[in-house]
Amino acid sequence: MNKSFLQTTEWLKFQELIGHRTWRFDDGKIRANIIQHKIPFGKNYLYIPHGPEILFDKISGGLKNEIDNFLKYLKELAKENKSIFVKMEPLADVITELVFRKGIKKSKKYIQPQKTVILNLNLPEEELLSRMHHKTRYNIRLAEKKGLRLEESTDTETFWRLLQKTAKKDRFYAHEKSYYEKLLSFFPHDREKNTTELSARLFFVYHQNKAVTGAIVLTYSDTVYYLHGAMDRDYKELMAPYFMHWEIVKFFQLTSLPAYQLTGYKYYDLWGIDARKWPGVSRFKLGWGGETKEYPGSFDLVISKFWYFIYNLARKIF
Secondary structure (H helix, E strand, C coil): CCCCHHHCHHHHHHHHHCCCCEEEEECCCEEEEEEEEEECCCEEEEEEECCCEECHHHCCCCHHHHHHHHHHHHHHHHHHCCEEEEEEECCCHHHHHHHHCCCCEEECCCCCCCEEEEEECCCCHHHHHHHCCHHHHHHHHHHCCCCEEEEEECCHHHHHHHHHHHHHHHCCCCCCHHHHHHHHHHCCCCCCCCCCCCEEEEEEEEECCEEEEEEEEEEECCEEEEEEEEECHHHHHHCHHHHHHHHHHHHHHHCCCHHHCCCCCCEEECCCECCCCCHHHHHHHHCCCCEEEECCCEEEEECCHHHHHHHHHHHHHC
């Protein structure tokens, strides 16, 4: 899992589709997707998700010059676009060490989750079950007796209705309905080719022909990412989310077999835990017994000290 779909050119094009200005830095040694995010007072900042990526094997000379060249580009780009700072959320610690020496500030505000839980799809079902918390195992077995079924779908309207219920109950931010529609249409899954290219897929768990929980997963390289989930809490006794994730795991284990002409799915990324912000969701994800992975964090390259101060002050107040 050394690559991230957030640093693909396809993801950059999707960001353009939903209204963001974007840039791509790639000098053959350092690569970075750069996305402009608007904030109040007519201001904006630039954002590099899961990046930059440094191709160490391509660098023959000094690394310092390459880093200096990249940071110079970011500063000039930010000034041209009146951006008050550039936010970077790298995957690799070594990159963090390099940029931190340049006076970049560690930020408490992050966009992508700093921690996640990752399941190994190469393990047999028995091994995956044995690694789970006993309550997770129990709830899976309980849900399997409830007559539930998992099906793939394109019904974004139903997902949106479920999501609205979930967001209201759990008090989390949800995108506009059009975001999910565009995500699924922009990254369609080619059922005939059945390849491991970047694709978004929607799954529902049904009980007596009613969708009671749903998930949007995105597949890229060797990883399946659980990006968005929703459920109808009127049916919480069914333990449908446990059933859904277990069936999705088994689905991608099956489709990774050579007989299905799809190889390479090795991981299921539950995409984000935070015991303080999402205690219930975090307990649920940790219960699956996967590897907990922590990323270096969020770092800001400040362009305008005054507006950066105002931005952080406003965040504390509001």
